[in-house]
Amino acid sequence: MPKREDIKTVLVIGSGPIVIGQAAEFDYAGTQACLALKEEGYKVILVNSNPATIMTDTSIADKIYMEPLTLEYVAKIIRYERPDAILPGIGGQTGLNIAMQLYKKGVLHECQVELLGTSSESIEKAEDREKFKELCESLGEPVLESIIATTIEEGVEAAKKIGYPVVLRPAFTLGGTGRRICR
Secondary structure (H helix, E strand, O other), X not given: OOOOOOOOEEEEEOOOOOOOOOOHHHHHHHHHHHHHHHHXXXXXXXXXXXXXXXXHOOOOOOEEEOOOOOXXXXXXXXXXXXXXXXXXXXXXXXXXXXXXXXXHOOHHHXXXXXXXXXXXXXXXXXXXXXXXXXXXXXXXXXXXOOOOOOOHHHHHHHHHHHOOOEXXXXXXXXXXXXXXXXX
């Protein structure tokens, strides 16, 4: 892929707080992304709420913001810095969530910031379990039987239909928390 000459500044969203031994790949990936972008001559702005990561070392990005990874803070940074593009996927779920919030609130459109790596439509399809299931089925990919339930009664009926054991999990989760195997 040829270098994008129309992009000068890229905002990278870090992964935020991580647990020792968990999600370190996002810190590594983010650090490598920042270094690669700098090597290609882009100005790199990093936002990450976790000062205890490699990526927040002052040599990794041209400008570092150690601020909460929330819509409000990242929107302020974008409005101030005016990056040409944002690289959200390097921050894992946190970065993708913030990117989608920025997209849905119109901040990316307002500031003319392009999403790099994946489109908002692709993120939405990957994040929404039902849309992802439909996409896989449309491509002929095998998918385990699943049913969306919003009440305990619906969950019990779904388990009876699918057959035990079943995995019960919330629609959106960070780090796989909240899931249980029900027998």
